[in-house]
Amino acid sequence: MNKPDFVPSSLYPAKTKRTLTLSFIAVLGFYLISSITTESFIINFFLKIGNITELVGRFFPPDWSYITVIYPKLFETIHMAVIATTVAVIISIPFSLLAANNITTNKWLYNVMRFILNIIRTIPDIVLAVVFVALFGIGAFSGIIALIVFAIGILVKLMSEIIEAIDMSPSEAIKASGGNTIQTIWYAVVPQILPQFISFSLYVFEINIRASVVLGLVGAGGIGQLINQRINFLDYQAVSTTVLVIFAVVVVIDWISGKLREGLV
Amino acid sequence: MIEFKNLSLTYPNGTKGLKNINIKINEGEFVVIVGLSGAGKSTFIRSINRLVTPTEGELVVDGENILNHNGKSLRELRKKVGMIFQSYNLVKRSTVLKNVISGRLGYTGTLKSIFNMFPKEDMELAYENLKRVNIEEKLYNRADELSGGQQQRVSIARVLTQKPKVILADEPVASLDPPTSHQVMKYLKQINQEDNITTIVNLHFIDMAMEYADRIIGMRAGEVVYDGPASEVTEQTFEEIYGRAIREEDMRGGEENE
Numbered sequence: 207m208n209k210p211d212f213v214p215s216s217l218y219p220a221k222t223k224r225t226l227t228l229s230f231i232a233v234l235g236f237y238l239i240s241s242i243t244t245e246s247f248i249i250n251f252f253l254k255i256g257n258i259t260e261l262v263g264r265f266f267p268p269d270w271s272y273i274t275v276i277y278p279k280l281f282e283t284i285h286m287a288v289i290a291t292t293v294a295v296i297i298s299i300p301f302s303l304l305a306a307n308n309i310t311t312n313k314w315l316y317n318v319m320r321f322i323l324n325i326i327r328t329i330p331d332i333v334l335a336v337v338f339v340a341l342f343g344i345g346a347f348s349g350i351i352a353l354i355v356f357a358i359g360i361l362v363k364l365m366s367e368i369i370e371a372i373d374m375s376p377s378e379a380i381k382a383s384g385g386n387t388i389q390t391i392w393y394a395v396v397p398q399i400l401p402q403f404i405s406f407s408l409y410v411f412e413i414n415i416r417a418s419v420v421l422g423l424v425g426a427g428g429i430g431q432l433i434n435q436r437i438n439f440l441d442y443q444a445v446s447t448t449v450l451v452i453f454a455v456v457v458v459i460d461w462i463s464g465k466l467r468e469g470l471v
Numbered sequence: 472m473i474e475f476k477n478l479s480l481t482y483p484n485g486t487k488g489l490k491n492i493n494i495k496i497n498e499g500e501f502v503v504i505v506g507l508s509g510a511g512k513s514t515f516i517r518s519i520n521r522l523v524t525p526t527e528g529e530l531v532v533d534g535e536n537i538l539n540h541n542g543k544s545l546r547e548l549r550k551k552v553g554m555i556f557q558s559y560n561l562v563k564r565s566t567v568l569k570n571v572i573s574g575r576l577g578y579t580g581t582l583k584s585i586f587n588m589f590p591k592e593d594m595e596l597a598y599e600n601l602k603r604v605n606i607e608e609k610l611y612n613r614a615d616e617l618s619g620g621q622q623q624r625v626s627i628a629r630v631l632t633q634k635p636k637v638i639l640a641d642e643p644v645a646s647l648d649p650p651t652s653h654q655v656m657k658y659l660k661q662i663n664q665e666d667n668i669t670t671i672v673n674l675h676f677i678d679m680a681m682e683y684a685d686r687i688i689g690m691r692a693g694e695v696v697y698d699g700p701a702s703e704v705t706e707q708t709f710e711e712i713y714g715r716a717i718r719e720e721d722m723r724g725g726e727e728n729e
Binding site: 373379385388392397401 | 554558
């Protein structure tokens, strides 16, 4: 048998290997540099573990008598999420259609919509809350407005992508039978997206519940305000009660909306 | 009456869809357009309800040149010219009845249609048309629960509900098996005869074209290469239209087993 003139020594070409090695070293170097400049080393976790156990200890046992104070604020949180989700869903419908390139064939309008949405989505919910608290004052109203804007950003993004993936042939049929644009959307587009739309609305409701907790920290109403207040008073046992209540509520709402969404799709 | 006068269509990418077509289609005719895929059959048919817009010439439907129609006048045209599609184009998640009643949208105000407020006569018409294609017992079934042949019958009922003067059918049986294909063609033929609705059907099966058509128009590369009564057409004619020998795939075969 002839001796083969070439035996591959590796599964990848030498060039690929070199690139991979260099990238690996670069990433590692980047970790090292960021660790040094921020003075945060993984070893601290083990050195300061005593602090952690000591702080955690202060959260226990939870102060159950505090629960009477929590209730009204808890319902305020849920109210905020319900109102914000409802308003956001209604506003999202036309915007989702405008941000879907199979419905909005005008390139200019479509790109403007996409641009606005991208801007909205880059703003974190907490920043929105700070801005609206500055505009409308401390309280649930500012929180609701912040949640609406935040939810529209998510909903329109998710929905416009669903709309772009629908089957356009029924629209063609409605158009060909003399239906106008609104009729075409209502009869050929809406039935195709309705289940996902409801499902996403429930999902956004869940997100709003969680987000409204964070918003309270900057005075935008809801249960988060209590957490902020109690932390300032170093009343960690009340904080742990609040956190447990929020946890329970979020789990229950996730479970309910999960069940509802299962039935839909 | 539909009249193509020196009609041409050039797509934006430069492809010629139709080349200088001159054809007159009389009221009540059952015309079958044959040709290989890419011959321009779809473009021909879709010009008549302006799903595509020819770039030169004139296209007269019901006494009006339709090439400049837009907005309202275009919707008026589309009310008169119904269409049946290869993939049925039903809204799969909606009920059969909702799909059929959507044929009335051109006649119904936007607000009323959003709240599903159709006049009693329209509901009656929709139901009668479902009966005509023998599928009235599926009234409240979702469209995607039906077989292909049943869905195509629902789409025939939808097109009837818009009370058209012309029915265009773009490869209506290409996705169906032979017996169902014949069934669908028989409904189309029956409606054409009973209601005197001008019917233009795209087909690439030569045996079906010969069986159902009054008149056959042959197309190749965007041009009309044959036009004559179906009775005069032979396999020889098809070989000329297709520009090649007839193959087995050009035949649908199989009679409807009742």
